Amino acid sequence: MAMDMELEMVLRPPQLPMPPYPPKMVTLANGKVMVIRQAVREDVPAILKSVHPCLFIERDYYDVVSARVYGELLAWYRYRVKSEYCLLGQVDGYLVGLVNGRLENEKVGMSYHTLAIDRGLRIGSHLFAAKMEYHMEYLNQDQVLVVAESPIGFRRWMVEYPLIETRIPHELGGGDSWVLTRETYFNAKPRLVVGDRPVPQELMDEAMLDIKFADDDTIRERIAGLKGR
Numbered sequence: 319m320a321m322d323m324e325l326e327m328v329l330r331p332p333q334l335p336m337p338p339y340p341p342k343m344v345t346l347a348n349g350k351v352m353v354i355r356q357a358v359r360e361d362v363p364a365i366l367k368s369v370h371p372c373l374f375i376e377r378d379y380y381d382v383v384s385a386r387v388y389g390e391l392l393a394w395y396r397y398r399v400k401s402e403y404c405l406l407g408q409v410d411g412y413l414v415g416l417v418n419g420r421l422e423n424e425k426v427g428m429s430y431h432t433l434a435i436d437r438g439l440r441i442g443s444h445l446f447a448a449k450m451e452y453h454m455e456y457l458n459q460d461q462v463l464v465v466a467e468s469p470i471g472f473r474r475w476m477v478e479y480p481l482i483e484t485r486i487p488h489e490l491g492g493g494d495s496w497v498l499t500r501e502t503y504f505n506a507k508p509r510l511v512v513g514d515r516p517v518p519q520e521l522m523d524e525a526m527l528d529i530k531f532a533d534d535d536t537i538r539e540r541i542a543g544l545k546g547r
């Protein structure tokens with residue numbers, strides 16, 4: 319059926335301009351190099367292939383977080399969300415984690431989710447740091463509103479940065495927001511925000527060529543261990 323473009327333009331929310339996130343590389347504890355780069359809308363179907371197996375992993379709230387990420391990325395793909403972005407972590411081309419969020423307005427960012435698809439390497443921690451780096455250093459925002467859905471998330475963001483508790487509701491509808499201010503970010507930066515630029519061309523080419531995805535059993539084993547099967 320042909321799309322009614324006039325109605326479509328009413329349904330599509332306006333987008334704030336967003337400068338790109340410059341890619342960087344982070345050497346993980348196992349010696350592998352993770353490329354962190356911004357996804358484009360057309361990447362969404364490939365990204366969802368790695369998110370899908372996580373929907374069925376109850377451990378550490380992977381199910382609820384993945385289901386929400388899946389919906390948020392689909393909403394971006396189908397032009398149903400305002401000013402969303404997604405940053406990817408790739409090792410040897412494989413998607414090992416992602417973060418997403420959006421701009422509430424020019425000065426306030428809304429953090430959505432962090433999903434580590436390989437574990438024990440602080441991949442989620444590096445990706446969350448990249449997301450805060452994007453909001454503060456490239457989007458030049460004053461604050462980012464964050465909630466945690468899991469105890470590990472709470473430890474990683476609220477405690478490690480540390481974020482400041484507020485009574486501001488968060489878009490995800492759970493607990494109230496905790497806020498990352500510019501001061502908190504720049505204080506935490508030497509401890510938590512790492513990576514090198516520029517990314518060598520061959521690494522960038524590998525990441526851009528294909529968003530590779532591991533099979534369901536491999537993803538389940540990486541996230542939940544053998545016991546999780």
Ligand SMILES: CC(C)(COP(=O)(O)OP(=O)(O)OC[C@H]1O[C@@H](n2cnc3c(N)ncnc32)[C@H](O)[C@@H]1OP(=O)(O)O)[C@@H](O)C(=O)NCCC(=O)NCCS
Pocket residue numbers: 378379380383431432433434435436437438439440441442443444465466467468470471472474539540541542543
């Ligand atoms: C929260 C999250 C992004 C953190 O990612 P991360 O920084 O890469 O950390 P990991 O998940 O690998 O490890 C967290 C802890 O669990 C342990 N762990 C649990 N299961 C593990 C597994 N299967 N393999 C390796 N480590 C595991 C790690 O040793 C680590 O311990 P530490 O905190 O003492 O370092 C990630 O756990 C995740 O995606 N969770 C599900 C979604 C979620 O909760 N997102 C955040 C919402 S607020």
